[in-house]
Amino acid sequence: MIEFKNVKKxxxxxxxxxxxxxLSVNKGEIVTLIGPxxxxxxxxxxxxNRLIEPTAGEIYINDKNINDYNIHELRWNIGYVLQEIALxxxxxxxxxxxxxxxxxxxxxxxxxxxxxELLEMVGLDPSTYKNRxxxxxxxxxxxxxxxxxxxxxxxxxILMDEPFSAxxxxxxxxxxxxxxxxxxxxxxxxxxVTHDMDEAMALGDxxxxxxxxxxxxxxxxxxxxxxxxxxxxxxxxxxxxxxWQTAVDVIADQSQIHVISKSAxxxxxxxxxxxxxxxxxxxxxxGGVYNGKSIELTELPNDMPLYKATDxxxxxxxxxxxxxxxxxxxxxxxxxxxxxxxxxxxxxxNGVIQS
Numbered sequence: 001m002i003e004f005k006n007v008k009k010x011x012x013x014x015x016x017x018x019x020x021x022x023l024s025v026n027k028g029e030i031v032t033l034i035g036p037x038x039x040x041x042x043x044x045x046x047x048x049n050r051l052i053e054p055t056a057g058e059i060y061i062n063d064k065n066i067n068d069y070n071i072h073e074l075r076w077n078i079g080y081v082l083q084e085i086a087l088x089x090x091x092x093x094x095x096x097x098x099x100x101x102x103x104x105x106x107x108x109x110x111x112x113x114x115x116x117e118l119l120e121m122v123g124l125d126p127s128t129y130k131n132r133x134x135x136x137x138x139x140x141x142x143x144x145x146x147x148x149x150x151x152x153x154x155x156x157x158i159l160m161d162e163p164f165s166a167x168x169x170x171x172x173x174x175x176x177x178x179x180x181x182x183x184x185x186x187x188x189x190x191x192x193v194t195h196d197m198d199e200a201m202a203l204g205d206x207x208x209x210x211x212x213x214x215x216x217x218x219x220x221x222x223x224x225x226x227x228x229x230x231x232x233x234x235x236x237x238x239x240x241x242x243x244w245q246t247a248v249d250v251i252a253d254q255s256q257i258h259v260i261s262k263s264a265x266x267x268x269x270x271x272x273x274x275x276x277x278x279x280x281x282x283x284x285x286x287g288g289v290y291n292g293k294s295i296e297l298t299e300l301p302n303d304m305p306l307y308k309a310t311d312x313x314x315x316x317x318x319x320x321x322x323x324x325x326x327x328x329x330x331x332x333x334x335x336x337x338x339x340x341x342x343x344x345x346x347x348x349x350n351g352v353i354q355s
Contacts, residue, residue, distance in 0.1 A: 001027040001189045002048060002157065007057030009043055009213075017043045019213040021057070027156075028187040031218075032204035034194055035236075040213040041193045045159050048191065049078045061157065076104055079150030079158040079188075083165050085142045087134040093119075093145055094130035100153040118148035121185070122178060140171035144178065151186065160192045164199070176202055180303060184326060197237060198245050201225075202303055209233055222250045243345040248309050249302040251341040252323040252331025259332065262286045265294070277322045277332055285322050285329045299324045306338055313338075 002025040009018035018040045025031045033041035046052040047059060050066060059066045066074060087096050097115045106114075119126040122144045134142055143163060150158055164172045176199060183190070194200050200207050201221040208218045217229045225246065228234040260276045277297070278286045288297035298318055300309050302325035313321065313335055323331045 001025055001029075001062065002191065003060040003063075004044070004047075005058045005060070007044075007047065007054045007059060009040070009047070009052065010055045017213050018047075018054070021213070021215060023208060023215060023218060025189055025191060027189055029205045030183060030190040030192060030203055031206050031208055032192045032194055032200040033208045033210060034197060034200040035210035035216075037195070039210040041208075041210050042161055044210075045161060045191050045193050048157070048159060049075050049080065076100060076153060077155045077157065079153075079155045081146050081150045081158065081160045081163045083162040085134075085139075085146045087142055087145060087149070089134050092131050092133060093137070094126075096134070096145060097149050097152050099149070104153055106153075114152060114154075118151060121182065122148055138171075139167055140175060143167060143171075143175060147175075147179070147182075151188070156189060158188050158190045160190060162193055162195065165195065172199075179203060201245075201247060202305075209236060221247060225250050243342050244307040245305050246341070247303045247305060248300050248321075248323050248333050249325070249330045251306075251337055252302075252333045253337060254331045258320055259329065260289060265289055275319050277320060277329060279329050283329050284327050285324050288320075288322075297322060300333065301325070302330045306342075309333070310338065 002023075004021050004023045007018055007021040008016070010016050021040075021044055023031070023044075033044060035041055043052055047054050048061075048066070050071060061069070061074075087093075088099075091099075094112075094115050097118060098111045101111045101114060115130060116126040119129055124141065124144065129137070129141075134145070137145065146163065147160075150160075164175050167175065180203065192200075192203055194203075201224075204221060206218055206220055207224050209216045209224065211232060217224060217233050219227070224233065225237060228237065258275070258277055260272075260278055262278050262280045265278055273291050275295075276289045278289055278294075280286055285299060288295045297320075298312060298316055299322045300312065302323050309321075319334060321333050322329055323333055
């Protein structure tokens with residue numbers, strides 16, 4: 001979908017902002033860019049819609065060089081969400097959302113329907129909010145409008161440049177949740193710049209960790225934590241991430257030892273005692289089995305942090321919990337797994353536990 005090939009950026013004063021940057025972002029994938037201040041993450045993102053031109057190398061969208069697109073056509077098909085919300089203060093919420101569809105000469109009825117659909121998608125009642133001015137909305141509400149304005153013309157790609165960093169922690173966490181839910185519906189290709197490691201891990205299908213204009217490691221959140229390629233990766237994650245913030249899929253057991261097939265269960269081929277997770281031929285979660293009988297199980301979203309998962313686990317006597325992403329089983333987790341993981345992340349110094 002998006003491909004950077006040996007991209008470099010050198011400014012007039014000789015500053016080498018980006019060095020031999022090569023990255024592929026798949027269709028429908030969220031890739032988060034993270035790293036120390038000045039590492040080049042925002043520069044890399046701004047080159048996608050040609051707000052910044054590379055000094056060398058090439059960038060492709062759908063196998064077509066971005067320089068071969070008409071600049072307006074390119075940008076109309078790329079939504080852009082900034083830290084500075086940048087809603088037009090003299091326009092209503094509906095008018096703000098309508099800007100790009102109007103530029104693309106959509107019919108007025110289609111524009112109104114699109115605005116209504118998007119407001120409902122982020123939990124803002126159109127009849128209440130469409131005629132309000134930006135100044136009448138909270139910071140979190142304004143940022144929601146910024147997100148759906150970027151979606152208004154149904155672009156294939158969304159660029160998000162630290163969109164939640166100016167918000168309070170509660171609003172920020174809620175918007176992260178909104179983006180995860182929204183992505184399940186819209187399945188856009190998203191390049192998301194953040195300076196927050198927890199945000200990068202929570203949102204990214206893959207995380208691109210940068211330093212001094214170079215990519216140090218691109219990987220899934222799970223592999224980034226469990227298989228850091230350099231000491232820098234290990235230190236960067238370790239300094240910024242409490243074990244309790246770790247997503248459950250990072251420590252979930254993926255061995256299939258606790259998993260049985262639905263077809264085998266239906267045929268009566270299961271003689272084992274105990275609790276098991278049942279899946280179909282596509283590895284979709286189908287429920288549980290306990291001592292040969294079908295049971296309902298509480299499932300955990302794959303990106304749920306441990307501190308939230310433990311709250312759920314403590315309310316039930318269920319021994320095993322399926323970790324699920326879009327209905328697909330990603331692994332199985334138990335209380336013992338969580339205790340073992342937390343123990344591995346702590347050490348004793350002079351009789352005091354150090355995290």
